[in-house]
Amino acid sequence: MALFGRSLAAILGLSAMLAFGGAAEAKTTLNALFMAQAGYSESDVRAMTDAYLKDHPDVAVKLEFVPYEQLHDKITLAAGSGEGYDVVLYDVIWPAEFAENKILTDVTDRIDAKTKAEVEDGAWTTVYYKDKAYGMPWSVDSKYLFYNKEMLQKAGIAQPPKTWDELIADAKIIKQRGIVDYPIVWSWSQAEAVICDYAILLQAYGGKFLDDSGKPAFNKGGGLDALKFMANSIKDGVTNPHSTEYLEEDVRGVFSSGKAAFALNWTYMYGMANTNPKESQVVGKVGVVAPPGIAGKNPIGTVNGAMGLGIPESSKSKDAAWDYIKFLSSPAIEAKYAASSPPIWKSFYEEAAKQDRPDKDLMAAEAASFEALSNRPQVPEYQQFSARLQQAIQQALLGKATPEDALNAAASELSN
């Protein structure tokens, strides 16, 4: 009897173990790849994820963070090895490449009409390619013109410039009065950052990256004018010549230490430069507006810097991944972390316009920019396109070739 009892206990114990083991196996684990740079910070993403896991005890999320420069290569490498992530953060310039090469899952059917209508149009370009959606937009961003209010005041300039020509004229006054050596600082390093600044000027000058047949058109009209503007601003001594080695963080360093009157940068610089005394010597002096335009061409220049969340084709937990993505991009979560990255929801900006917020200048710059967002080319070989164009732009900026020659050479190489 005792033997029977012991056996029964053993069998029960074993079944209990199996049952619990089974339960543990049923728990879905999501591997997610994010960026540790600008936009939502690592601690933001961890906090959002913890909030999600509270209501989803059957899910576990493994988070991985990499610098922006590695994000693209991590995603393609994981696809190349046939395993890896269930959720990935990706940039607005990659959906064509990821769609054509079946790296991301088509989620068109998962997005309802209501969501489609409530999200900013510029945000949708991050995930749509040839009328199919490859994820959910997560943040929408553009670069704005930041200016040092105190310096403009000292130079007797009442309003921030509305056109790029005005900006150059203002910069010359600031330089002449000896307020700073180089009034404008840019991110013109051989990287994607220089393409973003160029895209803003190209739109202002009414140019195009590609013509309607998909051939390079940046070497004519507005595209050429934009590069001439950049090169001339170095020659005139108003652009900080060190810009050719700078990325966005270097621009923030120069502007925040009071060594520039004007700078182009993303949303994240506003809070850091204007309100954080640990990071900035110009607290309370930072103005921000949508980037200027060109008289007679375009009243504004912008660059779509939105990012999206997608599900790699190789993921085995696509439903769970989508549920997590929906939570991260929900209006409540996005509004909570709006200081890190502008939300994708139109309602957020409508609400913000009604309130008297301390960051209302930023809100106005965002609203004006998001209405006019310009895209970099949506081509599957974008990385190569961008690398060649970066080279051409730097050639002209460093005085190794005229803007015409540099852009013509790049255009003819890229059309082959």
Add this chain to the structure above:
Amino acid sequence: MESRGRLLLLVPLLVVLVAVIGWPLVNTVWLSFTDTRLGGDAGSFIGLNNYIHAFAAPAFRRALFVTALFTIGTVGAEMLIGLGVGLLLDMDLWGRKFLRGLLIVPWALPTVVNAMCWRVMYNPDFGAVDAFFQQIGWIDEYRSWLGDPTTALIAIGLADIWKTFSLVALITLAGLQSVPKDLREAAAIDGAGPFARFRAVTLPVILAPLTIACVLRTIEAVKVFDIIWVMTRGGPLDSTKSLSILVYQEAFSFRHAGYGASLAMLSVALTLLLIGAYSRAVKMQKVA
């Protein structure tokens, strides 16, 4: 029987080596003859096309040139400075022990940390390098060292030399310990000057370890990636794009896995040549 037993004990290690080195190597050789794209469908065999394309491509020739310049410049300077410092620290200096300890610091610093420190020092608006040169009157105004194609590679080279000359100095110091003291004293008594003593007594003993240090440093320099990636990522105007940076860009950014593999194989071939030189240096040491 005993030797078979020994071989049997080596099997686990060999299996691991084949799995982590052998198989990827064979796979890379195969990839280099195909037009495989990363993340896309498997490519097809295209013979030597990737290699022909590489030799015709200005980007490859340019990267080869950048790599050669970096290697000759940094290894040359590291050998000279390392030898000098090694000889100096062998002398009866005040605080010699402390200085010898200090020598290990740059070598022990992770490359990425070293690269980031130097990037800050070279910063054209706040950097210590500009401040120093301006104060001693060499430059009128601050300039960009890493943003100018004529100075970027030199600036990275200096950062690399600072980090690695100490390895050569340490090897020199170790070699100098086996120079017989009485031989040096005898040479001095015989009236040999410092230079003659160095050439006839010291150099023959430390030549072999120095050769090995030189070859090892050359192999490292040919493969250079991390210090450039952190400081300039190959810019400005590709002036610091070494072979390894080019391989990374082609294979992972542009997803040309096949072409990237062929460039990597060419880089391996170059390294193999240097390993040949290394084996010869080792043999030479045995003879000595």
